[in-house]
Amino acid sequence: MTTDTTAHYHYGTGRRKNAIAQVRLYPGDGSFVINNRPFDDYFPLEVWRSEIAASLRVTGTQGQYNVVAKVHGGGIHGQAGATSLGIARALVRADEEQYKSLLRKNGLLTRDSRIKESKKYGLKRARRAQQYTKR
Secondary structure (H helix, E strand, C coil): CCCCCCCCCEEEEEEECCEEEEEEEEECCCCEEECCEEHHHHCCCHHHHHHHCHHHHHHCCCCCEEEEEEEECCCHHHHHHHHHHHHHHHHHHHCHHHHHHHHHHCCCCCCCCCCCCCCCCCCCCCCCCCCCCCC
C-alpha cells in the first residue's frame, strides 16, 4: 500500500480532543491508509469508518482521492473525528468554491472544541469534591 509521494496532493490538519491528524489527499482510486496501516485494520468499527468517509460521501468524491493520514494522540474516537476534519479541510484546499459551502452546511468543517476540563486543587477531579459527612 505505497503511495507515490512525488504526486501533487492536498493536505489538511484535523484536531479532536487530544488527537491530531495530518491528512493528505492524492488523486487516485479511493484507498485509505492510516499510520501505514489499512483503513479497516486501524478503525475496526463501521461507525468510525463512516464518520471519516462522510466528507467524501457528501461531496461525491469517494473514488477520486487516496487518503493518507498520520494520526497521534487521544483515543480511537478522537482520532476518527480528527481524521474526518482533516479530510474536510483537505477537500476545501482542493476546490474551495465547490466544497466549502457543502461541507459547512453538513457541519463537517466545524471543529469540536470540547476537551477535558483540568483538575482543580483541593478537589478529587475537575469538579468532584470530597464527600460531606454530617456526623
